[in-house]
Amino acid sequence: MLTRPALNRLKAYTPGLSIGEMNEELTQLSSNENPLGVSPLARKAMAQHLSQLNRYPDSNTTRLRETIAKQYNLQPNQVIIGNGADELITLISETFLNEEDEVIIPTPSFSEYDFGANLMGATIIHVSLTKDYQYDLDLILHHVTTKTKIIYLCSPNNPTGTYIKKADLDSFFQKTPQDIIVVFDGAYSQYAIADDYTNGIEYVEMGKKIVVLQTFSKIYGLAGIRVGMGISSSEIVACIHKVREPYNVNQLAQIAAEAAIRDIQHVEASREMNEEGRQYLYRAFEELDVSYIKTMSNFIFVHVGTDAKRIYEKLIHKGVMVRFGGVWGLSDYLRITIGLKSENQLLIAALKEIMNEIDESI
Ligand SMILES: Cc1ncc(COP(=O)(O)O)c(C=O)c1O
Structure with a gap:
């Protein structure tokens, strides 16, 4: 195609799963949205x-x-x-x-x-x-x-x-x-x-x-x-x-x-929930011996090591969608959106199971 030469450097955007593609059962922790919902x-x-x-x-x-x-x-x-x-x-x-x-x-x-x-x-x-x-x-x-x-x-x-x-x-x-x-x-x-x-x-x-x-x-x-x-x-x-x-x-x-x-109430509630989730996830990652980068946001960049891609895929099988760090060339990392309390718990339970499975397979 005779496009402008500048387009040779462009690739169509690869998003996380959008709502139309998403299995309703899937817990969406990949796009840093507000899990509390619309104001x-x-x-x-x-x-x-x-x-x-x-x-x-x-x-x-x-x-x-x-x-x-x-x-x-x-x-x-x-x-x-x-x-x-x-x-x-x-x-x-x-x-x-x-x-x-x-x-x-x-x-x-x-x-x-x-x-x-x-x-x-x-x-x-x-x-x-x-x-x-x-x-x-x-x-x-x-x-x-x-x-x-x-x-x-x-x-x-x-x-x-x-x-x-x-x-x-x-x-x-x-x-x-x-x-x-x-x-x-x-x-x-x-x-x-x-x-x-x-x-x-x-x-x-x-x-x-x-x-x-x-x-x-x-x-x-x-x-x-x-x-x-x-x-x-x-x-x-x-x-x-x-x-x-x-x-x-x-x-x-x-x-x-x-x-x-x-809607100040909605903003405050969202911030509060995020803060609780952040503290919960920090503790949970420490217990799992997984290192993470301290965040000022509604997501955490987590260093899960060389099995990151495998862990990412296994998380999807267990119903949790996160973002694989490979999109930034950091294939030892996952970016995980802080979700509702129940979603964070689900993520940690799934992660625990996966890490045990990987340990046993070594
Ligand atoms: C750092 C940053 N800037 C901008 C945006 C885009 O925001 P919007 O949804 O308003 O296009 C995002 C979305 O993820 C983002 O992470």
Whole structure:
């Protein structure tokens, strides 16, 4: 096929199982969704809105942007809404990247950053996290050249759950050349409880060249309806609007997101449940003598060793779906979403059985 040459570097995305493919019996701990479900306020708002779906949505997502701006003490023209944060990554790439540009992407991290850069034919510079999967911001700065256009930072990072300390980001912004756009992906920021964590919005307020991404797919429980937000200066937001489709966010998504961000009870309950699950899983992994990386997110990157692929497959047979680390080239690891208490217990029971089976077969 005579596609653009840039497409030679692209592969179609391989997702975890989506709902249509999923066996109902399967416990889904592979996509970092909110196991508590849809926010009750969002569910009610969507139900009340069904009769209006003959109309086009608000192209300007006015009410949702106003709600978000109020929440973060910003102006509505500093907020842009996308069909998931995924779409915003593509829009940012389409807005800013030329073929001669370089994009710095931490590794391992979220695959869509590579997708956006490859789509535009830009050059990707991968910079590894440290051996214990922390960010090394000085190493990232070391890779900056006159061609660097975008630096991605993901905190808490997917798949490792590690985060960037505020003091480190402060000094990073002092050293970063003014013309580089920093995309700070805070898809999981609502789960981060460390005192020295920052969701990046303070740097928008300080006038830094940063786009903060957040999503309604995680703590807000709306992965199926696709809403993400970008927060930046009004100038950067205005540029990104130029490449946005007019009706990129459907009516139900706008209504649901507006209700979900106001549903403080649902957010608090989700955070609390995640925290309990995190502590339970830490203890359980320690008892199993399995090492893991401390996480500030709703998933844990677990080092199960050279049998990881086998364990992953055996977990599916026992009804539990997790993510195999091989997709990041880390085939000794599994990324496990923190689920409901019962789901976490099921996972640990299955893991125990599998590890005994493997021990016996040696
Ligand atoms: C780090 C990170 N950023 C962005 C996204 C995409 O979010 P959305 O569902 O809003 O497209 C994800 C989804 O898993 C993610 O892990």
